[in-house]
Amino acid sequence: MQPLDQTVLATAPPAPRRSPLAEGALSRWRAPLSILALLVLPFLLPSQALAVNVLIYGLYAVGYNLLYGYTGLLSFGHAAFFGTGAYVTGIAIGTFGLHPLAAIGLAVAAAGVLALAIGAVSIRSRGIYFAMVTLALAQLVYYAALQASGWTGGENGLRGFTVARIGLGPVAFDILNPLTKYFVVLAFVGAAMAMMSRILASPFGSVIEAIRENETRARACGFDVERTKLLAFVLSGLFCGLAGALFAIHLSIVPLDSLAYNTSGMAVVMTLVGGAGTFFGPFVGALAVLVLEDALSLWTPHWQLALGTVFILFVLFLPRGLWGTALARLATMRGRP
């Protein structure tokens, strides 16, 4: 038993230090405050397209964070859910002519079903083995999409499903306007954040944290650890699937890369840079990484090298991430009389 648990601990994320103060107003109003912050974001960034990307990748990292930051499972295959969400959206609209909202719903469901399958296979392995199994299964999905080029467009990606307006009946928004598009995407992301906040504050939310903290104890308490992990895995997949669906609608193209391992890595990097196990951290991470990518790619085609260096520095010197560290500082400051 013991060696296995140590493996889990070795990959468990550095959770934010808990203090009653940090769990005060900032925590109680985390969903509305996050949405508020995201409402002003497009006016602070150089381009609205970048802002939309922050929303989408932020949501993707939020979904990933449920599994990694809160349940303590290091998956390295979440691109499978992001990419599936994107492809199903594109195919549903382009090939089957579905309403965009129905396509998004279908995409989320498909990502959930895939998460159920991948989770069922991977959840019993731990630590690095779990990461490897999820990576291998996600690669399987990647190659399946590459082979099924009749459906997916193969290497060229999926095209031909541009969505110009989104909405129901008379209430429809022209998403060719970048700012309108931003707020439409934010409506989805905001709803997802509210739901995530609710899940994290629910009894289930404390069960997954208990599993992250001490699996042996959680099991001895009478929790079905495997089933709880699987549920967390599926929930995480649903959120990532929604992010993928929004990504497809945003770009009007689904690149094969959306299923690739570097997209899986993106979720890990963004979550860690922002702060694993914090509510808003994944957005901060997405913002930091995307802005850095934007700036660096102007200078050098080897921007990924620089990004990798930044990531390593974070893991070594700022393990709580940007947001996690900020929250901890705030807590100590307020803790002082």
Place this chain on the structure above:
Amino acid sequence: MTGPVLQVENLGCRFGAFTALEGISATLGRERITAVIGPNGAGKSTFFNLLSGALKPTSGSLHLGGRDLARVPQARFAHLGIARSYQITTVFPRLTAHENVRTALQARANRYDFWSRRDRLAGLSDRADALLESVGLVGRRSRPAAALAHGEQRALEIAIALAADPKLLLLDEPTAGMGPEETKDMVALLHRLSDARAILLVEHKMKMILGLSERILVLHHGRLIADGTPTDIQADREVRRVYLGQSGGYGHA
């Protein structure tokens, strides 16, 4: 005290060629406090792991109140009324003491509830406080478990185990690493707790065991070599031989 009785029959556990435990038979749960003793490597931890479902026996059987536990997964043991603590403190380190116990309480009712607000669940929070009170930790409720003193963490682990409302509480060295003061508190706590449930404990502090237990089981090389009252055990030749031969006296066992 009449609770469901744990019937152990010819229980054994092998790891490959190594036999950790063999042919253990006993009826547990009738006495308030039963101690399991034995030299290191006697099979005490394996015995506890079998009784708490963490390991499955390779031979023999376990029945709780007539129910066969052979196919019952570990997580169900808590629901059936068997809860345990570990030799190495096993709590949720970054959750507060209160959250530790409240989470444990959820195992009975709110395992897969995604929608309620956990801090508003009627009764859950109060019951957690009551359990903290019963182990003397209510003043520490808002501290992370990792920030508690060693003895407090041991007590917290017992509060977590109590959340399952066990009829049989298995404690693996509850006073491990404790000084005399903390040990005294723990002994008082065990006395109180045994009013409402049977306690089975592994311990090394012989004086404490002799004063506390109604019954003692002695394991040696994976076998049950003695089972009786403290007086019986002190008089038992085989037990004396094992302990004297090993380390020269009860005190160091």
